Amino acid sequence: MNSTLRRTVVVTTAVSIALGLAACGKAGGSSSSSSSSSSSGSSGSQVIGLLLPENQTTRYEQFDKPLFEAEVKQLDPSATVQYDNAGGSAQQQAQQVQTMINQGVKVLVVDAEDATQIKSSVEAAHAKGIKVVAYDRLAEGPIDAYVSFDNEKVGELQGQGLLNALGSKATPSAKVVEIDGDSADPNAAYFKKGFQEAVAGKVDIAYDASGLWKADVAAQKATAAINQLGASNIAAFYSANDGMAAGIVQSMKTAGLSALPIGGQDAQLDAIQRIVAGTQAYTVYKAYKPEADAAAQLAVDLLNGTSISSVATSTSTSLSGDKAPSDLLPAVLVTKANIKSTVVQDGLWSVNQICTADYAAACKADGLQ
Missing domain, CATH: 3.40.50.2300 (Response regulator)
Structure with missing residues (x-):
């Protein structure tokens, strides 16, 4: 083939x-x-x-x-x-x-x-x-054989997504909380390497910890970062995947930081819905x-x-x-702007699956309905 x-x-x-x-x-x-x-x-x-x-x-x-x-x-x-x-x-x-x-x-x-x-x-x-x-x-x-994605490139896409979401707020002094995957997974190191190379000198990674690919662990690490750095001093959060992003978003919400950029990867349905609602900035679609x-x-x-x-x-x-x-x-960076031309067009998620009652108004505003 x-x-x-x-x-x-x-x-x-x-x-x-x-x-x-x-x-x-x-x-x-x-x-x-x-x-x-x-x-x-x-x-x-x-x-x-x-x-x-x-x-x-x-x-x-x-x-x-x-x-x-x-x-x-x-x-x-x-x-x-x-x-x-x-x-x-x-x-x-x-x-x-x-x-x-x-x-x-x-x-x-x-x-x-x-x-x-x-x-x-x-x-x-x-x-x-x-x-x-x-x-x-x-x-x-x-x-005998290996199939995957260019995982360092995935990390680069995540870094670019974060910088794009920060816009003019992406400065060398902007403090970013980084929650990585499990070190037992070799891909986690590639994601981290790609991400850090993409943002090097452009933001300050002020806190870096592993969330072990678990939402509850990632939430705990995010809370620890907020307590250590101070909520008002954080510019953005990086999550190595969407599952952990779900936990981090809850910690952000508790601390009153729901408007800050956060991204992930895997294009999970809940992540796409968070992107529609504006509580997650991007994901990486593999x-x-x-x-x-x-x-x-x-x-x-x-x-x-x-x-x-x-x-x-x-x-x-x-x-x-x-x-x-x-x-x-190859992988693709997904934001509000290309949900329809990526995950919807490919049949990963339908508009009906994304635009449930809780997200109907946001979907309409985003042009999905």
Whole structure:
């Protein structure tokens, strides 16, 4: 499949299927089977294992899982997908990998809860001849392929979004509170690097802490920053993703700072609604379908012994020094100005989903209705 075409063509019906399947999904750290999943007793002859890291971020169960399963089914009807979610536990994910190894799956697609801790699991799979695709996060160990976004560029987009939102208030003395992701996720370091390079010398990062990808932790860190710096001295907040932004916005509201710029990433529905309402300035949209499609193509190609060179056109090196053929996709900065031409046009969220009763007036003012 042409990689450029795959990245740019959005199949709205597939997203609709994803939403429907997600409604039947099963959250949590236990096994979650779907209509395309094999039974626990499968011999693994044509089985692809899909392991996702957590379910606090809405994207995994609502989009990544059903989109991946649908694309695998389309590419190879004889293949089945065995699915599990780690529920935020690296130990749970290690057990899930071992279970799938024991079941004899041929390919593992893994979004690592902890990219370093999973190395031994990747090595164990590799020793059994199982191909491993790192999904979204570059796991350590002998990875056969990797698909994600240009995550340093994502951080740069976040930085530019913050500077744009600050406008003339973006000065070297403007104090910004930075809440990063979990250091166990290698992407968090890329986001941070890109963000800090984009704003270097233009604002003052006066407080920097990890929110661990959790809204409640991010809220606590934001409150600590407000107490330390003083509410009146803060110009803006940076959140590494939309889930944490939700918690930070609550802390801002409590401190009377709801008018200050804050951004995130993932284009979650609640974040788009906050952008419409003016309580979040921007998000970064990383289209789930092209990423899931690329992962499915890589997995099916590896399953069938087909070359992956047409999909994985670049190379990435993990923290363990292992190199992996890679497909790195582009991301888009989303503000009020382009909600309609991005997430709505792509079918990620409909106007009806965004413009519920609480947001109807703001949607009308923003030209969404």
